[in-house]
Amino acid sequence: MGIEVVVEGLTKSFGEQNIWQDVTLTLPAGEVSVMLGPSGTGKTVFLKSVIGLIKPERGRVLVDGVDMVGGSERDIYEARKVFGLMFQDGALFGSMTLFDNIAFPLREHTRKKESEIRRIVMERMDLVGLVGAEEKLPGEISGGMRKRAGLARALVLDPQIILCDEPDSGLDPVRTAYLSQLLIDLNARIDATMLIVTHNLDIAATVPDNMGMLFRRGLVAFGPREVLLTSEEPVVAQFLGGRREGPIGMSEEKDAATLAKERGAAAPPAPRPLVPQLEPSPGLPERKAVRRRRERVLSMLDRLPEAARIAIERSHAAAGEGAAR
Numbered sequence: 537m538g539i540e541v542v543v544e545g546l547t548k549s550f551g552e553q554n555i556w557q558d559v560t561l562t563l564p565a566g567e568v569s570v571m572l573g574p575s576g577t578g579k580t581v582f583l584k585s586v587i588g589l590i591k592p593e594r595g596r597v598l599v600d601g602v603d604m605v606g607g608s609e610r611d612i613y614e615a616r617k618v619f620g621l622m623f624q625d626g627a628l629f630g631s632m633t634l635f636d637n638i639a640f641p642l643r644e645h646t647r648k649k650e651s652e653i654r655r656i657v658m659e660r661m662d663l664v665g666l667v668g669a670e671e672k673l674p675g676e677i678s679g680g681m682r683k684r685a686g687l688a689r690a691l692v693l694d695p696q697i698i699l700c701d702e703p704d705s706g707l708d709p710v711r712t713a714y715l716s717q718l719l720i721d722l723n724a725r726i727d728a729t730m731l732i733v734t735h736n737l738d739i740a741a742t743v744p745d746n747m748g749m750l751f752r753r754g755l756v757a758f759g760p761r762e763v764l765l766t767s768e769e770p771v772v773a774q775f776l777g778g779r780r781e782g783p784i785g786m787s788e789e790k791d792a793a794t795l796a797k798e799r800g801a802a803a804p805p806a807p808r809p810l811v812p813q814l815e816p817s818p819g820l821p822e823r824k825a826v827r828r829r830r831e832r833v834l835s836m837l838d839r840l841p842e843a844a845r846i847a848i849e850r851s852h853a854a855a856g857e858g859a860a861r
């Protein structure tokens with residue numbers, strides 16, 4: 537099963553520029569979480585802080601007892617082995633075939649025989665639909681294939697935590713839909729804890745168990761998907777509605793006068809209707825996270841806003857009916 541990631545009071549600046557402060561959240565074990573936020577709000581910096589590649593000046597990131605911020609380099613190095621990282625562009629070596637790219641972590645970090653490496657690489661290539669492309673170079677394939685190769689490489693060391701940085705960037709809507717399904721199928725197969733950084737509203741609406749949003753140098757919210765998807769908090773509603781009206785401006789926050797003018801103009805549109813979360817493809821096991829999440833969310837139900845509570849109760853009722861059929 538995946539490992540829980542506990543983030544406490546994380547604060548990061550580069551020189552004078554504060555990126556975010558006091559970020560506190562828990563990525564529940566084996567569940568899929570998405571981190572949203574306008575460009576430049578520090579989503580990638582957050583991802584890199586979780587794995588210890590960037591050092592925040594305050595706070596802790598606890599992974600299996602190791603603090604990825606203040607722990608010893610040796611402990612952090614060891615703890616990184618439970619992570620699989622998928623970068624925006626796939627981060628593949630241009631002069632290596634896809635097979636060699638995907639085999640790279642196994643050759644670098646393990647003493648496995650070539651026959652065993654071949655077995656693992658082919659299994660992961662099959663998982664992401666790349667069998668037949670072993671001998672291709674990254675420059676000879678499409679962006680979507682490069683991303684899937686990046687995902688296959690992230691999976692070879694059997695990670696318990698998977699971090700994906702904008703896995704949809706540069707993909708068309710159809711490929712993005714396939715990728716969303718692939719991420720859910722992956723979670724069903726290996727029950728890893730997953731954190732996906734994205735701007736994509738379709739992924740946000742259909743993939744995660746939990747969602748968070750970074751804005752104004754902080755975490756606006758983090759919680760079960762229904763909380764953000766039904767939120768009337770102006771920043772969250774604007775972002776998830778993909779609208780110009782609201783506090784998020786073209787390059788920065790809007791000023792108070794512009795916001796007051798907008799408020800006078802029209803009532804804010806209602807949040808988009810909630811669509812059901814994706815389920816694993818036929819033939820795959822159920823996601824183990826679903827049952828755990830259900831218990832967890834039920835235990836916090838009376839502390840959630842009414843709209844979120846109703847949405848959760850409806851989805852549990854629908855799941856119950858599905859199971860009874």
Ligand SMILES: Nc1ncnc2c1ncn2[C@@H]1O[C@H](COP(=O)(O)OP(=O)(O)OP(=O)(O)O)[C@@H](O)[C@H]1O
Nearest residue numbers: 550555573574575576577578579580581582702735
């Ligand atoms: N190594 C670094 N040194 C200095 N500043 C940095 C560094 N890395 C990131 N930043 C700054 O931190 C801010 C947040 O960057 P980040 O890439 O995390 O944003 P993001 O939310 O992922 O954006 P996008 O959605 O556009 O990818 C930016 O202003 C960026 O310039």
